[in-house]
Amino acid sequence: MKRYLIIILVIATGILTARQYTLEDMIEAGLNSSYSMRQKNIMLKNAGLGVQNAAWNLLPSADVSFRRANTDERYSSNGSVVVSKSLTLNEPTYFNFRQASLDKSIAKLDWQQSKKELVYGIYTAWLDLAQLQKEISIREANLAILRIIKRQTELKMQLGQRTAFDVNQSEINVINAELAIAELNNQMIKLRADLFNKVKLTDDGGDLLYAETRTDLEPVFEDAEEEPFLLRQLRYDVKKSGLSKLQQKIGLLPTVVASATYGQYSQNNDVLQFDNYEDSYTLSLGVSWSLWTPFTKGSSYAQVRNSLTLKQWQYEEQQAALRLQKDNLRREWAFLSGTLALNTKKAAQATDNLSIAQERYNLGSLSLIELEQARVAALEAELAVNKLSFQLQKKAEEWNLLNSLLILDRY
DSSP states (O other): OHHHHHHHHHHHHHHHHOOOBOHHHHHHHHHHHOHHHHHHHHHHHHHHHHHHHHHHHHSOEEEEEEEEEEETTEEEEEEEEEEEEEEETTOHHHHHHHHHHHHHHHHHHHHHHHHHHHHHHHHHHHHHHHHHHHHHHHHHHHHHHHHHHHHHHHHHHHTTSSOHHHHHHHHHHHHHHHHHHHHHHHHHHHHHHHHHHHTTOOOOSOOBOOOOOOOOOOOOOOOOSSOOHHHHHHHHHHHHHHHHHHHHHHHTSOEEEEEEEEEEEOOTTOTTOGGGOEEEEEEEEEEEOOTTHHHHTHHHHHHHHHHHHHHHHHHHHHHHHHHHHHHHHHHHHHHHHHHHHHHHHHHHHHHHHHHHHHHHHHHTOSOHHHHHHHHHHHHHHHHHHHHHHHHHHHHHHHHHHHTTOOGGGTO
16 A cells, blocks of 8 residues: 555646746757757857957057166166067958957857747757647547547447448548557657757657737738848958958058157166156168069959859858849748638538538438548648648748748847
8 A cells, every 4th residue: 555655746747847838938948958059159259259369469569577687796787667569561460350340240140040940940859749639639639520420430330330341431430540649759759859959958758838820810921130240241241351352452552661660768777767768769761672572362352242243142142042032932921921821711601511521420311421521621620721821931931031030020
């Protein structure tokens, strides 16, 4: 008796402590544990550090030195503070700063795009499970109808109104329905395992809390005010190539170097007597040009120019591809919406026909084959409505993903 009591307590505790999961739980878990998102976070931090380094390099150099020496028992000391800066037409520190700033912008957009893709992936995986669960419920209701038909057929056979063939066929229909549900349950296990693996959670068998299927979606298929993240990344890539081209082009010109140096130097070994320091400054401007510049740098400039052209083509190609995706999505939405409306109407009529067919079958004025046709028509129509409803939910968020808009009004 005690053993059974312990088993009951263990089962009850498991039921009470089993966690329930919502879509938001899954998304937050995925965002927190995703390797790709952690990788993008580090890349974004590194890009920010690159901007900081480039900014520091824009500053003039500042050097402080102190020295004390002993030569043949004679001590000497000196100190200096020197600030200097040199500038050229194609100043590397300036172009490096601009490039680093663009790299940071690209990294941020890449992080944002990856986040949206991850959320959309989790959302679609969740909808696949919800659709499958709904389909199982529909088929279980259909199985209940088949079992009723089987009992009715067995009774009618006893009354001599149905044959053994009808009984066997009704039993085969029940078995086929049970096999279909078993296959769906097997798919459910696989899809559930895939979802938990995607979000890096341990599945403790808790329930997934699905929301009601939405059939009233009316997305506004308008372009976002700003370009999608993918296009903006490519546009920044074009800017980077443009900067490289400008830097290389300036490099073909004569080299102009302007420099300034200001320093203060200690006198008479009074290193710590800063009032005794004497200052000096130097300003210089120089122009030079190598006769081999067109040959040594000309090919590099041509390479950068060609790279810019390729980046521009890539940007234009992505623009065209995005327009096509949007047009296709609009057409798909119109097709799916119209098909859903027709199947909804068909499902209602098929359900009514099935009720009538069951009554007529009970009265003996309808064959089992005709009843089966009515049942299959009602089942297929209901399954079609279920499938189309979930497809439309995916398409609504796919538009947001394409345009870099908020997914699920939040992410």
